[in-house]
Amino acid sequence: MSVDDERWLVVNGRRWRRTDPELAEETVRALTSHLGRGRSGVRAAKSAGDDDAVALARRRVGLAKHGLGERGDPWWEMTLEDRRRRAEDALAELDALDDAAD
Structure with a gap:
């Protein structure tokens, strides 16, 4: 697998x-x-x-995609510690949205 294959997924040319x-x-x-x-x-x-x-649902989508590394700074340009912290922070914020909705 090439570096590009590890970083990108192509679907219908996108x-x-x-x-x-x-x-x-x-x-x-x-x-x-x-x-x-x-x-x-x-x-x-x-x-x-x-x-x-x-707007709230789109916020949830954006937070999740950032946490997964699919948005924001490219994960391959970040340290592993920063990548994990970004995911944990996004998950904590998403869980807080659930808590606030209860």
Whole structure:
């Protein structure tokens, strides 16, 4: 696998940044769960015409993608410690959103 193959996924000619491969499996699983809930929330909020809920759901998606390394500073340009901290911080913020909703 080339370096580009490790960093990028190409779907229908569009290049997407891959998830940071050094993140713990449980962290990736938790962030991916938040990502899925965020995407689902965006669809539901758009259908309901609720702009505030759309914004909150998009925030969840953005936080999850940052935590996974798919947005923000490229993970391959960061130290492993910084990458893990970014993921943990995103997960903590996402969990806080859940706590606030309860």
